């Protein structure tokens with residue numbers, strides 16, 4: 001059965017960022033055969049104002065709005081500069097980067113990505129030792145912005161998951177430090193408690209400013225936030 005066949009619609013009122021707007025509120029009608037967690041996920045997606053906006057505005061996913069907010073606030077995407085999007089699938093952040101004037105964008109992901117105009121994608125693990133050079137070759141120079149919206153797959157074991165999440169962000173920061181042009185910027189998704197200690201030390205040693213910011217488009221109940229490290233000091 002199609003997704004549309006599964007849902008019942010009715011008009012409801014919601015408040016988004018101070019402005020009252022009407023939206024379609026949708027309820028999953030047929031939950032038979034689905035796990036409770038997947039019914040909740042589907043219901044939340046269907047009612048999510050950013051999911052609806054992404055569909056209307058042609059973005060690959062709601063994540064695009066997180067980068068839009070981050071860029072509005074921290075001016076990360078610079079005109080005609082080179083951008084690397086780590087963990088780019090399905091491509092929302094890459095869409096935003098190229099729309100906002102980046103000169104070249106290379107996205108890298110374990111998964112295949114449908115083409116985006118003027119963006120190149122690499123289907124590979126960014127931790128592969130060949131990834132940094134492959135990205136630089138494709139961009140024809142070092143990136144000015146390395147952005148990462150990656151999250152590792154969870155195992156359900158909280159301590160293991162925490163370690164994997166922290167390790168992934170640290171590897172993304174190391175990728176940035178190994179490839180960025182001097183003066184470049186780094187933005188990455190981190191999880192509560194995950195950007196302290198070693199990662200913060202590493203970023204403060206290599207960038208002039210380090211900040212944290214949780215965009216409105218990031219779900220309140222999610223522990224995710226973003227670390228923004230600006231003005232790379234350059235490799236010694």
Ligand SMILES: C[S@@+](CC[C@H](N)C(=O)[O-])C[C@H]1O[C@@H](n2cnc3c(N)ncnc32)[C@H](O)[C@@H]1O
Nearest residue numbers: 063087089090091092093109110125126149150
């Ligand atoms: C939340 S999604 C990114 C969404 C994206 N920012 C957007 O706007 O469409 C995270 C992605 O990170 C990718 N990823 C996780 N670990 C990776 C790795 N080691 N190398 C490359 N991609 C990875 C996953 O395959 C997944 O597609």
